[in-house]
Amino acid sequence: MRVVIQRVRRAAVRVGDDVTGEIAHGWLVLLGIAPTDTLQQVEWLAEKIVHLRAFPDDAGKMNRSLLDVGGAVLVVSQFTLYGDCQKGRRPSFTGAAPPAVAEPLYEAFLTALRRWGVPVASGRFAADMQVELVNDGPVTFVIDAPV
Numbered sequence: 085m086r087v088v089i090q091r092v093r094r095a096a097v098r099v100g101d102d103v104t105g106e107i108a109h110g111w112l113v114l115l116g117i118a119p120t121d122t123l124q125q126v127e128w129l130a131e132k133i134v135h136l137r138a139f140p141d142d143a144g145k146m147n148r149s150l151l152d153v154g155g156a157v158l159v160v161s162q163f164t165l166y167g168d169c170q171k172g173r174r175p176s177f178t179g180a181a182p183p184a185v186a187e188p189l190y191e192a193f194l195t196a197l198r199r200w201g202v203p204v205a206s207g208r209f210a211a212d213m214q215v216e217l218v219n220d221g222p223v224t225f226v227i228d229a230p231v
Contacts, residue, residue: 105205110155116165125229130196
C-alpha cells in the first residue's frame with residue numbers, strides 16, 4: 085500500500101459537476117493499493133497519517149500532527165501510484181490491485197481514519213476525478229506501508 089500525502093490549506097475532488105469531497109486544512113491522500121495489501125497495512129497507514137508530525141508549531145517547526153491541529157483528510161484512490169514506467173512508453177499497471185481487491189481496502193482505509201476522530205472526505209472509487217488543492221509548504225511525503 086502506497087500513499088502520497090500533501091499538506092493542504094484546502095482541497096476538493098469532483099466527479100463531473102459533483103463535488104464528492106472537500107476539506108479545509110489537512111492532508112490530501114492519494115492512495116494506491118497493491119494486490120497483496122492487507123487490513124494490517126490499512127491500520128498502520130491510518131495511524132501513521134493522523135500522527136505524522138508535519139504541521140507547524142508556534143515556532144514554525146514541523147512538530148504537530150493532524151490530530152493536534154484539528155485537520156481533515158481527503159482520500160482519493162490512485163491506482164497509477166503502482167504504474168511501472170521502466171519499460172517502453174506506456175505504463176504497466178500490473179502492480180495495482182484489481183478493483184475487487186482494492187475497493188474493500190479503500191473503504192477500510194476511510195473507516196480506519198474515521199476511527200481516529202478526524203473528518204474524512206473522499207473521491208469516488210474508480211471514477212475519473214478532478215482534484216483541486218492549495219498545497220501548504222509545499223509539504224509532500226510518499227509512504228509505503230511495511231509488508
